[in-house]
Amino acid sequence: MTAVVFFVFAAIALTGAVGVVLARNPVHSALLLVVCLVSVGVFFLQQEAQLLFAVQIIVYASAIVVLFLFVIMLLGVDRQEQWAEPIRFQRPAAITLGVVILAEIILLGGGTWATGAHSTRGALERHGGNIRPVAQVLFTDFLWPFELTAALLVIAVVGAVVLARRSGQPVEFADELEARAAADERDEEPVP
Amino acid sequence: MTITGNYYLVLAALLFGIGAVGLLLRRNVLVMFMCVELMLNAVNLTFVTFAHMLNDRGGQAIVFFTLVVAAAEVAVGLAIIVAIFRRRRGATADDVRLLRG
Numbered sequence: 514m515t516a517v518v519f520f521v522f523a524a525i526a527l528t529g530a531v532g533v534v535l536a537r538n539p540v541h542s543a544l545l546l547v548v549c550l551v552s553v554g555v556f557f558l559q560q561e562a563q564l565l566f567a568v569q570i571i572v573y574a575s576a577i578v579v580l581f582l583f584v585i586m587l588l589g590v591d592r593q594e595q596w597a598e599p600i601r602f603q604r605p606a607a608i609t610l611g612v613v614i615l616a617e618i619i620l621l622g623g624g625t626w627a628t629g630a631h632s633t634r635g636a637l638e639r640h641g642g643n644i645r646p647v648a649q650v651l652f653t654d655f656l657w658p659f660e661l662t663a664a665l666l667v668i669a670v671v672g673a674v675v676l677a678r679r680s681g682q683p684v685e686f687a688d689e690l691e692a693r694a695a696a697d698e699r700d701e702e703p704v705p
Numbered sequence: 706m707t708i709t710g711n712y713y714l715v716l717a718a719l720l721f722g723i724g725a726v727g728l729l730l731r732r733n734v735l736v737m738f739m740c741v742e743l744m745l746n747a748v749n750l751t752f753v754t755f756a757h758m759l760n761d762r763g764g765q766a767i768v769f770f771t772l773v774v775a776a777a778e779v780a781v782g783l784a785i786i787v788a789i790f791r792r793r794r795g796a797t798a799d800d801v802r803l804l805r806g
Contacts, residue, residue: 516706523716530720530743534727539735546739549720553746556713560757562765565749565772572772577742577779584783585735588790600799607729614722618715634763637756643765650762651769662773669777676784679791 515559526552543581550574561637564644713754720747732797734786738779745775 529549536542554569634650637643651659724743731737749768756764 515708519708519712523712526716527719527723530723530727533736533739533743534723534730536736539733542736542739546742549743550746553720553750556716556750557753559708560713560753562753562756562768565753565765565768568769568772569749572776573742573746577776580779580783581735581739584787587787588735603729607726610729611722611726614718614725618718618722621714621718629759632760632762634761634766636760637762637765643762646762647765647769650766654763655766655770658770662770665777666773669780673780673784676781677787 518555518559522552522555525549526556539585540582543578543585546581547574547578550578561639561643562647563642564647710754710758714751717747717750717754720744720750732799734789734798737798738782738786742775742779745771 526549529545529547529552532545533542533549536545550569550573554566554574557563557566557569634654635646638646721744724740724747727740727743728737731740749771752764752768752771756762756768
């Protein structure tokens with residue numbers, strides 16, 4: 514049963530990942546990303562990480578992808594990407610890298626090799642859920658990093674607001690904004 | 706047939722490789738960003754797998770922090786992308802090689 518679930522969702526995850534890379538429309542990429550993230554969440558569930566499964570669905574597959582979709586809609590979905598590559602050796606180099614990574618995986622996937630100390634932060638619960646053990650370690654050993662992430666999130670939110678705000682005073686009329694953008698375009702020197 | 710941790714590790718490595726190749730192949734900034742998310746997610750899967758293999762809570766706790774960093778990164782990154790697109794319509798990654806709007 515575990516094997517069936519694994520192979521089915523592995524196929525779905527890989528298909529989703531390849532789809533993210535190959536889809537022409539960014540909206541399709543975002544939706545295929547959801548497919549991939551949810552199947553990775555199933556692997557979390559298979560490995561006794563129930564809390565992370567919930568977080569994966571709520572934060573990753575919902576919040577982050579919705580943010581992506583908002584930005585895609587904000588910027589316009591109808592724009593087509595040119596597939597011509599201006600840098601000459603970029604494509605062959607990327608594909609070579611992919612082949613090298615694949616070879617590495619085949620090399621490494623041969624044996625069992627999880628070395629290291631076991632249960633340094635305490636053992637996982639094998640049956641009956643890992644929410645309490647993980648929460649315990651988060652609020653004891655990792656308390657200081659946990660507080661730092663709160664600061665990090667605040668900084669990120671403030672930074673995002675500052676970056677996304679229109680610079681200067683708030684503009685009252687949309688056409689004035691357009692005119693300003695057009696003026697900016699005219700001032701711009703051609704890229705050498 | 707039993708699924709050992711190696712299966713998950715190989716799958717995570719494959720996902721990471723797909724993300725890396727996608728990051729290099731695509732020129733749309735948003736899709737490149739999604740590929741970065743793919744790679745982050747593959748690493749999370751590796752952490753969870755090692756936590757399971759070594760029977761350690763630490764691996765799962767670390768994934769928590771990775772998720773937080775990913776969320777912060779998405780917020781700031783998308784704000785940067787919006788700021789870039791406001792200046793240049795239809796920008797790709799190659800159009801922003803100069804660090805001036």
